[in-house]
Amino acid sequence: MKLDRFIRVALAAVIALGFIIATGALLFISESALNVWDRLRAGPPAILYAYVALMALLAVAAVWLAFKLLVKKKVAPERKSTPLSKSDIKQRLREAEAVGVDTSDAQAELQGLAARQASGAIHLCFFGEISAGKSSLIKALVPKADVVVDVVGGSTDDVRHYRWRNDTGTEILLTDVPGTGGHEDGLDDIATEEAKRAHLVLFVCDSDLTRAELNAIKLLLAFDKPIILVLNKADRYTADEQATLLQQLLQRIDALGGDIHRDHVVAVSAGGETEIVERLADGSEGITRRERAADIGVLVVAINRLLDEDTKPLDVRRERAVFQIAAEKLEAAEGEYRLQRSEQIIRSATRKAVVGAMAAVSPGTDILVQGYIGTTMTQELCRVYGAAPRDLDVEEFLSMGQSRVGRALPLSMAVAGNGLKAFPGLGTVVGGLAHAVAYGLIFDALGRSLVLTLARHGELVPKMAVKEFEEGISEHLEASVRRVAKMALDEKSD
Numbered sequence: 316m317k318l319d320r321f322i323r324v325a326l327a328a329v330i331a332l333g334f335i336i337a338t339g340a341l342l343f344i345s346e347s348a349l350n351v352w353d354r355l356r357a358g359p360p361a362i363l364y365a366y367v368a369l370m371a372l373l374a375v376a377a378v379w380l381a382f383k384l385l386v387k388k389k390v391a392p393e394r395k396s397t398p399l400s401k402s403d404i405k406q407r408l409r410e411a412e413a414v415g416v417d418t419s420d421a422q423a424e425l426q427g428l429a430a431r432q433a434s435g436a437i438h439l440c441f442f443g444e445i446s447a448g449k450s451s452l453i454k455a456l457v458p459k460a461d462v463v464v465d466v467v468g469g470s471t472d473d474v475r476h477y478r479w480r481n482d483t484g485t486e487i488l489l490t491d492v493p494g495t496g497g498h499e500d501g502l503d504d505i506a507t508e509e510a511k512r513a514h515l516v517l518f519v520c521d522s523d524l525t526r527a528e529l530n531a532i533k534l535l536l537a538f539d540k541p542i543i544l545v546l547n548k549a550d551r552y553t554a555d556e557q558a559t560l561l562q563q564l565l566q567r568i569d570a571l572g573g574d575i576h577r578d579h580v581v582a583v584s585a586g587g588e589t590e591i592v593e594r595l596a597d598g599s600e601g602i603t604r605r606e607r608a609a610d611i612g613v614l615v616v617a618i619n620r621l622l623d624e625d626t627k628p629l630d631v632r633r634e635r636a637v638f639q640i641a642a643e644k645l646e647a648a649e650g651e652y653r654l655q656r657s658e659q660i661i662r663s664a665t666r667k668a669v670v671g672a673m674a675a676v677s678p679g680t681d682i683l684v685q686g687y688i689g690t691t692m693t694q695e696l697c698r699v700y701g702a703a704p705r706d707l708d709v710e711e712f713l714s715m716g717q718s719r720v721g722r723a724l725p726l727s728m729a730v731a732g733n734g735l736k737a738f739p740g741l742g743t744v745v746g747g748l749a750h751a752v753a754y755g756l757i758f759d760a761l762g763r764s765l766v767l768t769l770a771r772h773g774e775l776v777p778k779m780a781v782k783e784f785e786e787g788i789s790e791h792l793e794a795s796v797r798r799v800a801k802m803a804l805d806e807k808s809d
């Protein structure tokens with residue numbers, strides 16, 4: 316073919332020209348290098364050394380710059396979970412507050428801790444599955460207290476504290492919490508959170524531990540909570556059965572990696588109430604409630620023994636656990652804040668993309684305008700997630716994204732067209748608008764994919780963000796089309 320031959324000749328000419336230029340440049344450089352070298356050798360040695368040193372310095376600087384520019388930063392290792400100190404958590408709260416995060420939940424946690432520390436009382440929390448006998452145990456310890464006990468599970472639906480003074484006169488607060496595993500939403504969380512705030516958890520069960528109970532214990536151990544495991548309703552078991560059960564319980568905790576002392580696994584009977592059906596004098600049946608005899612001596616001994624020791628370590632462990640709760644609450648609030656902020660940023664970028672596409676006079680202009688919008692959106696989203704991306708990464712993300720836009724556009728146009736049909740009375744206007752909506756949708760999807768990867772990795776990883784964009788695009792388009800179509804219509808009518 317003629318054209319093919321022409322291209323070959325042109326290429327050969329370019330290669331020949333390149334060869335001539337390269338040879339010339341090599342000759343020129345060698346000549347001047349030798350020239351400089353001769354002159355330096357003829358001159359004083361100090362100048363020679365200074366010159367060589369300067370050249371070496373320039374070479375090192377060039378290599379360092381190239382390295383910074385080209386070599387990727389490693390993904391940051393996960394933060395190690397060393398116990399938080401008071402100043403750590405306060406510092407984090409201050410920083411979050413300065414950004415605008417709602418820190419009130421985390422602050423309330425710290426205030427609650429301060430109030431408890433000021434009172435000086437030891438907090439013991441009775442925790443366990445529904446109907447295990449937590450309230451009954453408290454009633455057995457503080458008979459005068461007005462504790463609600465019932466055969467029907469879920470009798471305790473809030474957190475209550477009861478004052479108890481042991482033999483040595485230590486001021487103790489017994490906390491009754493809702494049983495876990497019930498049907499009411501949120502009660503498990505309330506109970507677990509309260510258990511984490513206590514100095515000591517009395518984990519109440521009435522048989523071998525279920526998977527859910529083991530998970531709860533695991534969670535408490537992760538918060539370094541001291542635990543006394545209380546096997547309640549021992550009256551239902553023979554002495555041998557009790558011994559076997561206690562052994563099993565010890566082994567289970569061992570298997571979890573928990574360090575629990577033999578003395579801290581006890582079998583008791585809280586007593587509780589029993590309902591007896593009686594035939595009354597008139598021949599009808601009536602139900603009377605009788606209290607069962609309680610046998611909780613071993614539990615009292617275990618508690619006393621623990622509190623006889625120095626309680627300072629218990630204070631330290633409680634404080635750390637509450638700091639951890641506060642940190643988790645702060646993280647949740649930060650997550651919420653990030654979602655809200657990124658939603659604002661994405662919406663604003665989408666709106667700009669729509670406006671840009673509607674104002675585009677000649678083909679291609681819109682892409683240019685949106686290159687700028689894309690850069691700003693990417694940088695702002697990264698900032699919200701505490702990532703400081705290099706310009707190179709932002710560019711890489713956008714250019715990789717741009718190459719996918721070509722493929723995504725027809726789909727986006729189709730979704731946009733469909734979405735606009737939902738607004739009645741638009742008629743023929745739809746065609747023009749669909750283009751703008753399609754561009755807006757692509758920005759929306761790009762932003763959302765970026766947020767997903769930022770939330771997962773904490774930094775901009777262009778390849779992953781683009782993969783997310785490719786994989787999630789149709790879902791994102793469908794989810795946002797109504798909103799973006801409305802946005803475009805609002806802009807049009809303004």
Ligand SMILES: Nc1nc2c(ncn2[C@@H]2O[C@H](COP(=O)(O)OP(=O)(O)OP(=O)(O)O)[C@@H](O)[C@H]2O)c(=O)[nH]1
Binds near residue numbers: 450452466
């Ligand atoms: N046999 C026997 N039954 C008991 C014992 N302790 C409590 N019960 C019974 O177990 C049932 C539940 O007791 P509660 O003290 O209300 O249990 P709870 O763990 O506070 O229950 P929720 O607050 O609903 O989670 C009641 O019917 C009690 O009478 C015991 O030692 N032996």
Ligand SMILES: [Mg+2]
Binds near residue numbers: 492
């Ligand atoms: Mg109860």
